[in-house]
Amino acid sequence: MRLFSWSGRFPGWRGNARIGMTAVLVVGLVMVGSTDAARADSLQQLMEQVGPEYAKAYASPFIHTFGPNQNSNLYSTANIPFGKLVFGFGVKVMGTYMNEEDQSFRKVVQIDDLGVLDPDNPDLDGVSGTAVMSGPTIFGSTADEDIGQIDFYSNGVYLGSVDGITGFWETRWAPLFAPEAYIGGILGFKFTLRYLPTMSVGDLENITYMGYGLQWSASGLLDNFPVDLMVGFFSTKLDVENTQGLGQDKLFDSEANSYFVAVSKSWPALTVYGGYALEDSKMDVSYYYEDENFPALTQQVNFSVDGRQESRFTAGVTLDVLVDLNLEAGFGDLTTYSAGVMLGF
Amino acid sequence: MKHKKWMTDGRGIVALLLLTGGLMLVGCESDPVAPQDELPQLTEQEAAQQAAIVAVGLAKVGPELLKFSGLKAGPAELGIYPYEFPSGGDITGSIMLEYFDGGPGGTHSHWNDADYGLLYSPSGEVVTLALDLGFGFEVSVDLTFDLAGPIDRAADTATVTGSGTLASGDETTGFTISETDPVVLSGLSAYPSGGTLLFTIDGIQLEVSYDGDDTAAVTIADVVTFMIDLDTGIVTPVT
Numbered sequence: 004m005r006l007f008s009w010s011g012r013f014p015g016w017r018g019n020a021r022i023g024m025t026a027v028l029v030v031g032l033v034m035v036g037s038t039d040a041a042r043a044d045s046l047q048q049l050m051e052q053v054g055p056e057y058a059k060a061y062a063s064p065f066i067h068t069f070g071p072n073q074n075s076n077l078y079s080t081a082n083i084p085f086g087k088l089v090f091g092f093g094v095k096v097m098g099t100y101m102n103e104e105d106q107s108f109r110k111v112v113q114i115d116d117l118g119v120l121d122p123d124n125p126d127l128d129g130v131s132g133t134a135v136m137s138g139p140t141i142f143g144s145t146a147d148e149d150i151g152q153i154d155f156y157s158n159g160v161y162l163g164s165v166d167g168i169t170g171f172w173e174t175r176w177a178p179l180f181a182p183e184a185y186i187g188g189i190l191g192f193k194f195t196l197r198y199l200p201t202m203s204v205g206d207l208e209n210i211t212y213m214g215y216g217l218q219w220s221a222s223g224l225l226d227n228f229p230v231d232l233m234v235g236f237f238s239t240k241l242d243v244e245n246t247q248g249l250g251q252d253k254l255f256d257s258e259a260n261s262y263f264v265a266v267s268k269s270w271p272a273l274t275v276y277g278g279y280a281l282e283d284s285k286m287d288v289s290y291y292y293e294d295e296n297f298p299a300l301t302q303q304v305n306f307s308v309d310g311r312q313e314s315r316f317t318a319g320v321t322l323d324v325l326v327d328l329n330l331e332a333g334f335g336d337l338t339t340y341s342a343g344v345m346l347g348f
Numbered sequence: 349m350k351h352k353k354w355m356t357d358g359r360g361i362v363a364l365l366l367l368t369g370g371l372m373l374v375g376c377e378s379d380p381v382a383p384q385d386e387l388p389q390l391t392e393q394e395a396a397q398q399a400a401i402v403a404v405g406l407a408k409v410g411p412e413l414l415k416f417s418g419l420k421a422g423p424a425e426l427g428i429y430p431y432e433f434p435s436g437g438d439i440t441g442s443i444m445l446e447y448f449d450g451g452p453g454g455t456h457s458h459w460n461d462a463d464y465g466l467l468y469s470p471s472g473e474v475v476t477l478a479l480d481l482g483f484g485f486e487v488s489v490d491l492t493f494d495l496a497g498p499i500d501r502a503a504d505t506a507t508v509t510g511s512g513t514l515a516s517g518d519e520t521t522g523f524t525i526s527e528t529d530p531v532v533l534s535g536l537s538a539y540p541s542g543g544t545l546l547f548t549i550d551g552i553q554l555e556v557s558y559d560g561d562d563t564a565a566v567t568i569a570d571v572v573t574f575m576i577d578l579d580t581g582i583v584t585p586v587t
Contacts, residue, residue, distance in 0.1 A: 063382045064381055066381075102379060104382065105381055105382040106382075108384065109383065110383045110385055111386070111387060113388075124484040126482060126483055127483060135518070140382050157483065158481070159391075159516075160394075160481060160489070161517030162483065163487075336381075337381070338376045
């Protein structure tokens, strides 16, 4: 079966009804595909149209901002009573403000053997080349005219292009929100839980989210210390179900962990706090890439990416007027802003 | 002592937090996380291949300055002729031809009376050259030209200098014709009888020299490094 039509002039490839190709790369296997309807109804449908190398680059802002968001607004004071039960509940909203460059990407991949693209063309056997993938990221332009593309070069000569995909949601803010509850006040400990029942948000289907953490404050031991001190950790998991029904459970499966120290100073109705955290995050992406015209190109796509951010400084302020309202900024590789409203007792 | 109290009662820490927060709110921006890879550096052979395409394109397009006849012209002013390459060939697109009598400072003249000519790409227009470079299919590149020089009708030659560009995907390469060794085009031959094209491609300086036969030599750092087949555009290393 001829996997790719090399006949005719390459610009004619763009916009072909459906084109699929595969190439053995130095770094592994990449598969890319295209449809004439590159705009899709859901993020999953968009992702299903591209192979792992394109998908990694395309989704990178999403992958790297999820962790910092999940590790945001984990505390709003370093003061936890030693002998007074406290509990509360509320909601936290976080947003990572991305660098403007993250709305587009360019990924260059060396191809060892262009012959894999078209097994019926012996002239390509053993010919090396370069694939240049570029276009909007997941948070880039959703306009059809800005659709991504994959350009192929060999021996310094442009061979042709195939379409990639458009952005999914054009924004520089990667948001997250989470209901939160806590209980504590015994010997300076506080347990915090974040949880979302399975739900759909926009085009992301069946999102599940849960996090838990424990904090301990030294305030009860340091009566005369000018500020409150606290240490803690928090661990969260967030995943998005893969609805293809082809053996993949999760389209995105992420987890994040934070280990932090915090300091705060309180006055009536006002607390100023700050802290430092070591954190990590990871996201697994899994989907089934199916090329209807060229079944040989169909494959399971699985890849895992570690989040870029490994530490952060936090600065925030909490207002205690009827409810606890806190505003916080976190600064690491990425800048994250968050706010929380908690009703405490 | 007063200073020490200020340090220990928490106000210093609060001020530091507020100052840090304020500065960060004003000045902090997330690092980019999406890949922004640079295009790979071209090798000498890859640069030579780009130069070869230009050499073939110039050898195919340039002689139109001599081969053009009024029969090819549509409605035009005297001495200014748009020309579109016929479909079905390996060259498509359009160029402009201008003819002068009395040299470069002369007046526009009938094409057959000219002793000086211009061949150039209209603004925004390109000539597309399709070549079979051995990939099993034709590749297409876009070329522009801005050539000028004296025409010798008796010898059927034009000796031109000028410049142009090659666009191959997102890459654009420029070239110039040596002022001291202009390209000698022939209306009767597909191969220029002389002349040198100068390139700087990805930092690599190349010279392509015509000598009247079906090959052209690529010189890098004063060494003839590759030969170009002017019929196919294929580059072969000189061993």
